[in-house]
Amino acid sequence: MGEKGVPNRRYTDEFRVEAARLANSVGHNEAARRLGLPVATLGNWARKQREGGAATPGAAASVSRAKPGVSELEAEVSRLRKELASAKLDVEILSKATAYFAKGSR
Template sequence: MKEGKVLKRQYTQEYKLESARLAQSVGINEAARRLGLPSATLGNWKRLLEKSAVLAGIRARAYQPGPQRPVSELEAENSRLRKELASARLDVEILGKATTYFSKGLR
């Protein structure tokens, strides 16, 4: 890949909608920080969501693809999954060190 060339990321419409909803509930900067997105990109998605809702004459909540879960519930699940991932990474690290230790003893 050439230097200076940035790959264009592509996101699904559902991801954009959910991200825009998160930005509406907690603010653009906070949502961008949580999702690891540029705040300008998230702001564009939020504006498009609001514009499409106004043009359709309905509230943005009508765009829900399925049952909506509260942000706090999603944050709790995210926290639980992060802890689980940290535990799994620790297990892998310990197994790697144990393998190295025991393989040195076989030589």
């Protein structure tokens, strides 16, 4: 076990690249919270991607393509739909919790 009880895990090259992209778009702290990763690990991946073009050597070829294939686009759409569904569920839960706590504070 590492610091704060986070076990040592192995991540795929694709996961590291996508996690670094997420960190660059929403911030390292928010991305680390969403993915359940240590902030330092995510920061290292993002820094390596900026410096070397990819988080790992094997991922460089998949990231640097000019036009992704149809199956890659379909996978991206599927991932985004799942992410949207998760975000909608989060909003629904928060709105119900807000209503519950607002009712109790009267």
